[in-house]
Amino acid sequence: MGEFWDALQDPNYPFLRYALLAGALSSLCFGVIGSYVVARRITYIAAAISHSVLGGIGAAVYLRHAAGWSWCDPMYGALAAALLSALLIGFVSIAARQREDTVISAVWAVGMAVGLLLLAKTPGNIDAMSYLIGDIHYISRDDLALVAVLDLVVLGTAWLLHNKFVAVCFDEEFAALRGVQAKLYYLLLLCLVALAVLSLVRIVGNVLVIALLTLPAAVAGQLAHRLWQMMALASAVCLGLIVAGLALSCTYDLLTGPTIVLLAAVVYLLAAARGRRT
Amino acid sequence: MSTQPAIDIREVSFAYSGATVLEDVNLTVAQRETLCVVGPNGGGKTTLLKLMLGLLQPNKGEIRVFGLPPRLARPKVGYMPQHVAHDRHFPITVEEVVLMGRLGGRGLSGMLGWYTKADRAAAVEALRAVGMEAALRWPMAALSGGQRQRVVLARAICTQPELLLLDEPTANVDTLAEAQLFDLLGQLSRRMTILVVSHDLGFVTHLVEKVICVNRRVAVHPTGELTGQTIRQLYGGEVRMVDHQRNLVLSTGGSHG
Numbered sequence: 001m002g003e004f005w006d007a008l009q010d011p012n013y014p015f016l017r018y019a020l021l022a023g024a025l026s027s028l029c030f031g032v033i034g035s036y037v038v039a040r041r042i043t044y045i046a047a048a049i050s051h052s053v054l055g056g057i058g059a060a061v062y063l064r065h066a067a068g069w070s071w072c073d074p075m076y077g078a079l080a081a082a083l084l085s086a087l088l089i090g091f092v093s094i095a096a097r098q099r100e101d102t103v104i105s106a107v108w109a110v111g112m113a114v115g116l117l118l119l120a121k122t123p124g125n126i127d128a129m130s131y132l133i134g135d136i137h138y139i140s141r142d143d144l145a146l147v148a149v150l151d152l153v154v155l156g157t158a159w160l161l162h163n164k165f166v167a168v169c170f171d172e173e174f175a176a177l178r179g180v181q182a183k184l185y186y187l188l189l190l191c192l193v194a195l196a197v198l199s200l201v202r203i204v205g206n207v208l209v210i211a212l213l214t215l216p217a218a219v220a221g222q223l224a225h226r227l228w229q230m231m232a233l234a235s236a237v238c239l240g241l242i243v244a245g246l247a248l249s250c251t252y253d254l255l256t257g258p259t260i261v262l263l264a265a266v267v268y269l270l271a272a273a274r275g276r277r278t
Numbered sequence: 279m280s281t282q283p284a285i286d287i288r289e290v291s292f293a294y295s296g297a298t299v300l301e302d303v304n305l306t307v308a309q310r311e312t313l314c315v316v317g318p319n320g321g322g323k324t325t326l327l328k329l330m331l332g333l334l335q336p337n338k339g340e341i342r343v344f345g346l347p348p349r350l351a352r353p354k355v356g357y358m359p360q361h362v363a364h365d366r367h368f369p370i371t372v373e374e375v376v377l378m379g380r381l382g383g384r385g386l387s388g389m390l391g392w393y394t395k396a397d398r399a400a401a402v403e404a405l406r407a408v409g410m411e412a413a414l415r416w417p418m419a420a421l422s423g424g425q426r427q428r429v430v431l432a433r434a435i436c437t438q439p440e441l442l443l444l445d446e447p448t449a450n451v452d453t454l455a456e457a458q459l460f461d462l463l464g465q466l467s468r469r470m471t472i473l474v475v476s477h478d479l480g481f482v483t484h485l486v487e488k489v490i491c492v493n494r495r496v497a498v499h500p501t502g503e504l505t506g507q508t509i510r511q512l513y514g515g516e517v518r519m520v521d522h523q524r525n526l527v528l529s530t531g532g533s534h535g
Binding site: 035160161170173180225230 | 352364368369379391
């Protein structure tokens, strides 16, 4: 742990401080959005959205090199892909419920395929693995700013419209009868999931991010009686996992993303074994 | 306004992907009437309620609720669904569930779905009406099936409707709670139009003057005309008919006169 503390203060490792800050900021929106996702039981949709993000990253990286769009940051591509797949899955699940699962798996795999294909076609030394499981060495000040903005948008929207989200998650039919645009709120929720996923893609990668979105919320769900309690608890658990994961990976020279995810799994198993409900 | 029927259904037919559920339905319910909807399983009772709510669209015919298309009349309608199919583990309290009946209010707080003090007072009042005020802060996960059903009834009442649609409110409820529900509907019927779906004809005959019989087609009978013959025709079997004495005995201790 001492090494982690020293490394945090070392001017040669600014990315570590950025990672810690990004993790702290993201854990707030992960706790909030993860709780909606777990309570509404749409973790597979969140997983599809986060996997499809690679398609956008691949497209952005490819365009930057092939078309010379130097402004085209991978995160812009990730943002576009995440929102696109959220809306696509949302519209399909509203329009034709029985085929929802097929479309979810298609979006999931197609996004990954597009991303891997374009990353491979991009000249230069592109490490696809750094996007899949994250790499804290690439975190910059700009990423931190992006995370802060995403956080603000996600938390602000959730704070303003919490009661409506609760109603739509708990009983969509009744919410619609009370004049709540249930389908619109469902789409909005999926878009918030997309934004939340982005904020941690850099640290844990688009494949592993789903674990941090769902496992802390699942742990919190064992204890909380109300959604906002679940959110607060999930945020705290998420923050603890990120800090502990960073410290462990720094001390023992482990990959950060997988370390955080395995920690999350251990905590979840402990909570589930002790908990009232699984 | 008061002469306008609460529900006006004309020549309505409805089919789920080809299978006809309701055919040539004509039905008029006057304001402040309390009616019971009876009929066999799969006969179309729930479908009929969902058509009145605009959750389903008729293939043919026209439905008006307080003179409006069902969708536009929703603010005036309280609904208690038959199946409380919600996720039992959803982290939510009784109060939060009942408050959902207050969504759709006006102004900025209504737009954002923020509950006012008046909304919270209405929720407490609705819970008191179903005898569940002590459970205000309880998690829904801690309730029994019958208690959950009463909370969902409170949510419907909390909308302060002009038309209350109840789909089998007595399905999981014990005998005492059934007697209380009977009292409650008696009180509410002075203020609003009520349609109750029920298999318990003993319960029904005591509460209402007319019965809507639904089995693909819809017919309205005065309760007095309900004979064993018509019931057997409708259900094609045995039905609890004359056990409402039990309700009377149980409710003498309460406010029921």
